[in-house]
Amino acid sequence: MFQNLISAANDLGWSLALVAAVAIFGLIGVVAYRRVRLQKLCLDTAVGNMSQGLTMFDKSGTLVLCNQRYIEMYGLSSDVIKPGCTVNDVVEHRIATGSLTLLEARGYVNDRQTTLTQGKIVTKDFKLPNGREIVVTRRPVQGGGWVATHEDMTERRRAEAQIAHMAYHDALTGLGNRVLLRRQLEAALLRVQQGERIAVLYLDLDNFKTLNDSLGHSGGDALLKAVAERLRGCLKQTDTIARMGGDEFAILHTALEQLTDAEYLARRLRAAVRMPLDIDGQQMTADVSIGISLAPNDGTDASQLLKQADMAMYVAKCDGRGTFRYFEPDMNARALARRTLELDLRNAITNDEFELYYQPIVNLERNEVSGCEALLRWHHPQRGMVMPDEFIPVAEETGLIVEIGEGVLRKACAAAATWPNNVTVAVNVSSAQFKNQALVLKVVGALAASRLSARRLAIEVTETALILDNEATLATLHQLRGLGVQIAMDDFGTGYSSLSYLRSFPFDKIKIDRSFINDISATGNAGAIVQATISMAAGMNMTTTAEGVETREQLEKIRALGCTEMQGYLFSRPLCGDDLARLLRTRLNQAIRAA
Ligand code: C2E
Ligand code: CA
Ligand code: CA
Secondary structure, X not given: OHHHHHHHHHHHOHHHHHHHHHHHHHHHHHHHHHHHHHHHHHHHHHHHOOXXXXXXXXXXXXXXXXXXXXXXXXXXXXXXXXXXXXXXXXXXXXXXXXXXXXXXHHXXXXXXXXXXXXXXXXXXXXXXXXXXXXXXXXXXXXXXXXXXXXXXXXXXXXXXXXXXXXXXXXXXXXXXXXXXXXXXXXXXXXXXXXXXXXXXXXXXXXXXXXXXXXXHHHXXXXXXXXXXXXXXXXXXXXXXXXXXXXXXXXXXXXXOOOOHHHHHHHHHHHHHHHOOEEEOOEEEOOOEEEEEEEEOXXXXXXXXXXXXXXXXXXXXXXXXXXOEEEOOOOHHHHHHHHXXXXXXXXXXXXXXXXXXXEEEEEEOOOOEEEEEEEEEEEEEOOXXXXXXXXXXXXXXXXXXXXXXXXXXXXXXXXXXXXXXXXXXXXXXXXXXHHHOOOHHHHHHHHHHHHOOOHHHEEEEEOHHHHHHOHXXXXXXXXXXXXXXXXXXXXXXXXXXXXXXXXXXXXXXXEEEOXXXXXXXXXXXXXXXXXXXXXXXXXXXXXXXXXXXXXXXXXXXXXXXXXXXXXXXXXOOOOEEHHHHHHHHHHHHHHHHHHO
């Protein structure tokens, strides 16, 4: 450019060249100034909008730059902290306003030294008195001095912690999940090699499906939470509990002193679950079945131990629920058999493999068939005929009984509609069906479809139906009674509190369990119990049926005691529909002839 100016001077003369030079330099200056201002504006905007706090000090420790975020983060005064103040002013002000302790200030000075003398980046975590977590990073800058960024990590750390928690915990109950249990179990198994003994307990709530149906979704969740809380309360600090899904839980019980420790824990867990519960104002009780496997006794592989405990739980369920079982090697086969049964049962519904048999009930005063009890039979394509005791418990546990029971109601009513007018039909209804709100509607539907009069239908209930949820069941019973349906208490005397339930609902009939009839001739007190039941029922205007009458002697005994009806092999076994129709016809003909 100077070359050009000199040649221009030669052309235009020196004075003009000078004016031109000043003008050109001035223009360059203006352009440069504008560029710098623009750059500063950009920088200010960037610094002012940073999510981090930013400070920059020169090598003498004077503040060159700091942004608004920094001032806000520590609650400082921008009158004190501004470019030109020293690092000591900053430290003093921060101590005075409470965002830095004396101890931290000392560390701060050391870090600054490290940055300045060794040119190193130093990162430090701070926790402010208000709980916020700040990460400060100090970097040296060229020509001395340093720049520091202050980042508020509180939200991020919280989110990270939450994600980590979610990966190992169940969202509903706050208990651990499968992943956590497995991890803890694997860690515990390493200690087993050093001689520690541990137990895995697998828990499954009894009748949860039924309870869930009656409570609704949110009630079901509340129940699970309440149970989870109780289970957790039974454990020691080193134990782990996880929700394995649905109503299943698993517990890792560590450092057993004796093998029976696992059993004690199982009993405690059951007792805790069985305490009365209040869910959304509804009183109820829950119970749980528990399976136990032990390490090293049953093995030292995590998957295997969990599977064994699960199987033992399955067996506990089949053995009547509300109990616990230790794993035994032959359970493999039993658990498999049960699962197969469950699958077959689902197919049976689709293929309608069920048939109803009917067992006549005889009125002892009139000596005639007054009713028939509908008893379910399952024609399995391979197994042949399967009896209800084998499959009803599985149907109840899986909830399939609701669908099966609906079919029973329809078929039983349809069959009864073809019988003589004075013959009733009795249908067994499981507790699981009572939990399903639609029971009354289904009864109405079955009666309407068959055009059977409601008074010719009797519903047989066992004590378990009443135990589960007294209030709701009683309400349903009253509704059924309102329709004109008869209500019978089945298997009387086998439960714990048959008597108290008799007081809670005006049953039409009591069916005395066949175990009493079986023993009636023996020297024990069965006879006295039957007698007491009959006279009590008479006092409460209920009729009585003796179940399982097999001998003449038993028949004479119950007749002498004043029993209203009898049912049993002595008169007839349960019959298929055609055989029963034939029996009813001959009886009718005999009666007509006798008349
Ligand atoms: P339950 O209600 O006590 O039915 C009477 C059972 O006693 C029937 O067994 C019947 O065959 C048997 N029985 C009748 N008379 C005699 C006798 O003189 N001696 C002996 N030893 N037994 C006699 P079944 O048909 O095997 O039914 C067993 C149980 O299965 C029933 O007991 C009932 O609780 C349940 N069940 C049957 N059908 C249904 C159903 O449709 N729904 C529901 N929920 N349960 C059912
Ligand atoms: Ca029955
Ligand atoms: Ca019975």
